[in-house]
Amino acid sequence: MTPLQYDPNEQFDPDAWLALDESERMQLVIGYHRSKRIRLPNETAHAVIHVVLENQIALGEAFPAKNVLIRLMSEGLDRHEAIHAIGSVLSKSLYAAMIDEDANEDPNRYYLEKLEALSAESWRAQAL
Numbered sequence: 424m425t426p427l428q429y430d431p432n433e434q435f436d437p438d439a440w441l442a443l444d445e446s447e448r449m450q451l452v453i454g455y456h457r458s459k460r461i462r463l464p465n466e467t468a469h470a471v472i473h474v475v476l477e478n479q480i481a482l483g484e485a486f487p488a489k490n491v492l493i494r495l496m497s498e499g500l501d502r503h504e505a506i507h508a509i510g511s512v513l514s515k516s517l518y519a520a521m522i523d524e525d526a527n528e529d530p531n532r533y534y535l536e537k538l539e540a541l542s543a544e545s546w547r548a549q550a551l
Contacts, residue, residue, distance in 0.1 A: 429455045431473065431503035437481035448474045472510040491538050498543035508546035512537045 427439050429451035440448065452470040456463060463469045479488035488509060495505035516537060520530035 427451065431455065431506050432501055434502070437483065440477060440481045445474065448477065452477075472513060473506060475513060476506055476509055487535060487538055491541060495541070495543055495546070500543045500546065504546075505543075508541060508543070509538065511546070511549070512541055
């Protein structure tokens with residue numbers, strides 16, 4: 424077992440996170456949700472989104488996810504809720520990329536545009 428503990432509400436060492444392999448990251452995320460008795464319709468899919476986002480955040484300034492996370496937290500979301508807000512954008516972007524008939528379109532452009540538009544207010548409005 425890795426010494427790193429995962430809590431989506433806490434910052435952690437991005438280098439330690441990136442030093443783990445994907446299966447270890449998945450187990451940390453799944454373990455956190457199980458320990459909190461958070462029931463999920465699909466814990467594996469949920470964990471994949473967490474891991475992808477934590478990977479993007481760990482990249483720091485190399486990818487906009489970290490800045491979006493910071494912005495959402497400054498707008499009043501806790502870190503875990505901000506992860507879910509960004510995760511909703513990621514999930515929709517992945518879905519759009521899978522059904523998009525225009526294979527020449529850059530799927531990252533859609534994701535980055537939606538991240539830019541995401542706010543705590545828009546996230547809360549969609550959750551109602």
